[in-house]
Amino acid sequence: MPRKLLVTGGAGFIGSNFVHHVLAHTDDHVTVLDKLTYAGNLASLEGLPADRFRFVQGDIADAPVVNGLFEEVDAVVHYAAESHNDNSLHDPRPFLDTNIIGTYTLLEAARAHDRRFHHISTDEVYGDLELDDPARFTEHTPYNPSSPYSSTKAGSDLLVRAWVRSFGVKATISNCSNNYGPYQHVEKFIPRQITNVIRGIRPKLYGAGENVRDWIHADDHSSAVLTILDKGEMGETYLIGADGEKNNKDVVEQILTLVGKEPDAYDHVTDRAGHDMRYAIDSTKLRTELGWAPSYGNFEAGLAATIDWYRTNEAWWAASKDGVEAFYAAKGQ
Numbered sequence: 001m002p003r004k005l006l007v008t009g010g011a012g013f014i015g016s017n018f019v020h021h022v023l024a025h026t027d028d029h030v031t032v033l034d035k036l037t038y039a040g041n042l043a044s045l046e047g048l049p050a051d052r053f054r055f056v057q058g059d060i061a062d063a064p065v066v067n068g069l070f071e072e073v074d075a076v077v078h079y080a081a082e083s084h085n086d087n088s089l090h091d092p093r094p095f096l097d098t099n100i101i102g103t104y105t106l107l108e109a110a111r112a113h114d115r116r117f118h119h120i121s122t123d124e125v126y127g128d129l130e131l132d133d134p135a136r137f138t139e140h141t142p143y144n145p146s147s148p149y150s151s152t153k154a155g156s157d158l159l160v161r162a163w164v165r166s167f168g169v170k171a172t173i174s175n176c177s178n179n180y181g182p183y184q185h186v187e188k189f190i191p192r193q194i195t196n197v198i199r200g201i202r203p204k205l206y207g208a209g210e211n212v213r214d215w216i217h218a219d220d221h222s223s224a225v226l227t228i229l230d231k232g233e234m235g236e237t238y239l240i241g242a243d244g245e246k247n248n249k250d251v252v253e254q255i256l257t258l259v260g261k262e263p264d265a266y267d268h269v270t271d272r273a274g275h276d277m278r279y280a281i282d283s284t285k286l287r288t289e290l291g292w293a294p295s296y297g298n299f300e301a302g303l304a305a306t307i308d309w310y311r312t313n314e315a316w317w318a319a320s321k322d323g324v325e326a327f328y329a330a331k332g333q
């Protein structure tokens with residue numbers, strides 16, 4: 001029986017990937033609720049079947065709008081967020097409004113309408129690991145967020161847990177590592193460096209570039225979320241990762257090599273305040289209990305395809321590029 005899904009933040013990088021994934025792999029109907037902030041882009045939702053897809057522009061913190069939509073759907077997948085650490089260090093307020101109050105508004109609607117709720121979160125809620133620590137994050141790692149972004153995501157996770165325990169809301173949570181792929185905003189690390197190279201600007205590496213991120217292709221994140229929506233146990237948290245640990249210096253050098261430039265043709269710039277050193281995900285629970293596995297085994301091939309996408313889709317990102325670079329330049333980044 002096809003479901004009616006509400007996807008918040010479906011005009012963003014990962015939310016739009018999930019919408020394409022669901023409409024391609026199921027008979028479900030999807031409504032996207034998205035405020036279209038600077039990070040939302042309707043062009044990311046082109047080519048979807050009109051009889052199974054609907055877009056609504058609105059704020060997840062707007063209770064009347066949210067309640068009207070919850071009434072019409074069977075389940076909700078909640079991606080909408082302020083998502084960029086550097087922005088949160090510059091102006092934390094929108095992170096509180098959307099990530100905390102917005103999630104609270106959705107949870108109250110899930111409670112009132114008794115709807116299945118899946119909350120999308122991040123590995124950053126666990127803080128960071130040392131470079132030489134053999135440990136990886138698991139579902140039992142204590143919360144220890146570092147930035148305004150990650151602390152508001154941690155707060156939103158805790159709200160979900162409380163609404164499950166106190167009100168019986170039928171919710172699951174997933175915490176995923178760093179995503180890459182097409183349609184990612186040029187403020188983020190990989191697209192920023194790719195579009196810098198396309199524009200003839202030298203890539204910018206924060207500090208020494210030893211920080212490690214655990215990269216996963218956005219398509220694999222989407223298949224994992226659909227698996228949890230279909231088979232996840234209520235009240236449970238699942239970590240999503242694809243064993244993709246790499247340091248930032250290696251990623252920049254790989255991008256430069258793939259575009260035929262000298263691998264050292266980049267600049268070291270001012271480090272991020274409070275910069276987390278390393279993230280690493282142990283996704284054993286999701287793999288063994290729900291049978292999920294990633295399909296992108298080769299980071300270099302995925303990165304090469306991502307570079308090609310930014311080369312052929314300059315119209316998608318060009319309007320944002322100059323403003324993003326001006327923001328970073330003002331901070332010496």
Ligand code: NAD
Nearest residue numbers: 009011012013014035036037039040059060081083178179
């Ligand atoms: P994004 O910034 O690309 O997209 C966010 C979307 O949410 C945009 O379309 C924006 O318009 C919308 N939005 C923002 N505030 C809203 C509001 N108040 N009401 C309605 N819509 C609003 O973000 P992303 O990278 O696609 O991340 C999506 C989710 O995945 C976030 O919850 C983020 O914490 C989580 N996540 C991201 C990553 C990653 O690597 N990007 C990894 C793990 C988890």
Ligand code: DAU
Nearest residue numbers: 083084085122123124177178187188189204205206211248
């Ligand atoms: O771990 C999951 C998180 O991954 C998500 O929750 C966030 O929404 C997402 O933005 C991402 O957070 P990061 O802060 O890890 O991603 P970002 O792309 O901003 O930076 C990745 C790394 O690259 C980080 O160590 C900072 C560094 N960096 C970033 C930029 C923009 C640079 O060295 N140079 C840059 O220009």
